[in-house]
Amino acid sequence: MSILVLAEHHDGALAGATAHVVAAAQAIGGDIDVLVAGENVAAVAEAAAKLDGVAKVRLADHAAYAHLLAEPTAALIAELAGDYSHVLAAASTTGKNVLPRVAALKDVSQISEIIAVESPDTFKRPIYAGNAIATVQSEDALKVITVRPTGFDAVGEGGSASVEAVEFVADNAQSTFIKEELAQSDRPELGAAKVVISGGRGMGNGENFKLLEGIADKLGAAIGASRAAVDAGFVPNDMQVGQTGKIVAPELYIAVGISGAIQHLAGMKDSKVIVAINKDEEAPIFQVADYGLVADLFEALPELEQKL
């Protein structure tokens, strides 16, 4: 068996999610190649070559792959897929955009967001917003799979894989990149943070999210939000934790003013320790919280910041 992993990268740096996907590939077993596609991504390829367990890095460095638009990137992977039994990518917005297109080009099914590998053709994945776990078996010769990064521990560094250039250049006549507006943040990335503190509708407004910042700074935490807080316009949507936002599984998740709707729980209930601060003691979040504090967040947050 041989496995191709699509590398995830941002701003010329390899993203942490890739090391989790390589771990999933190791669980499947076989030779693991990493595909680095993009424009001016030699540094990404070097970083990928250092990941434990990687046999070879295939580097497709060309303007056609800038911003990893779905059409050229899927065409590239479909071109390379013949050499492999499995194609894996992180279940990020990039992986979710590109891989189903690859699967259909190869006339095979895709298995989305696996959280465990049972055997090279059998996987576990959450369905119904994480309220059930399905075990599924693929009979396709080529398995196309997206991996939920929080389901697998990242591999370390210490490898020294060779880097080999890919000559194939995909046509990209149908789609054009116009612009990107990325939210600026000095805090750790939400999906990779060890500690996450999230605010919900109970925060009242966007200004009050400042109450979370001091605590986040002291704990080295990322700040998240519930869908209610995003829909109310308190914070931008890339902060959303939930079925339709980011899936996180930090060591510590602090939910502040969040009721705990199914949609939100789907994004955070695999956290190691969950703390809920809510003034409504009947809020469903207390059913999953290891430590619950029934209190007014406007009193509890400043006190918590001071005592940390």
Add this chain to the structure above:
Amino acid sequence: MKVLVAVKRVIDYNVKIRVKPDNSDVDLTNVKMAMNPFCEIAVEEAVRLKEKGVATEIVAVTIGPKAAQEQLRTALALGADRAIHVETDERVESLGAAKALAKVVEAEQPGLVILGKQAIDTDNNQTGQMLAALTGLPQGTFASEVVIENDKAQVTREIDGGLQTIELTLPAIVTTDLRLNEPRYAKLPDIMKAKKKPMDVKSPSDLGVEVASKVKLLKVEPPAERQGGIKVGSVDELVDKLKNEAKVIS
């Protein structure tokens, strides 16, 4: 321009699901069903494009059992002009659905196809992308804004870390994210009128496609239950527990 909208009948998003005792699947008997929330957003976007004069006709399509016609009637009540039901009792997954939709696209030749980004039952997030691949069309997934101008679609996409805007040549496939729009409710007179709108029922074999799932569902289990937690009485106690009991902060 004709707009094709794909909708799916799923369990209502407020229902707390139960796994069957034999672990074969989720129990859907006597459970409230509804249109998938992302599909509602897709229908709404098509209707808004028609209201702006961009779309001339809206065709709603679904693949599934006879009962799924309820969701097509909902789409018709919301503003779709006619509906196509690809009727099957098979368990259909994304690839099968995309193959059936590709045949409908081939027959209808829409200028734009809108789907939800994912269905809340299988949480797959695949069908739109697969349909784009099978039809050879460009894709604008996770759209939070769609602007149609001069035979192009400018699509703003929700990506990890922010927003990305791309331009696609039409025809194109777009999948909706939550913030694309706020779907309207169907009005009673429109629900009545929707009963008279045309609905074309076809079988997968009429379309010449095989929709049955190729991925075997071996087992469905409830997720691991979390241990019941405790309530603390004060911030001091909380900090103490986190430091000394859970040891997640130092």
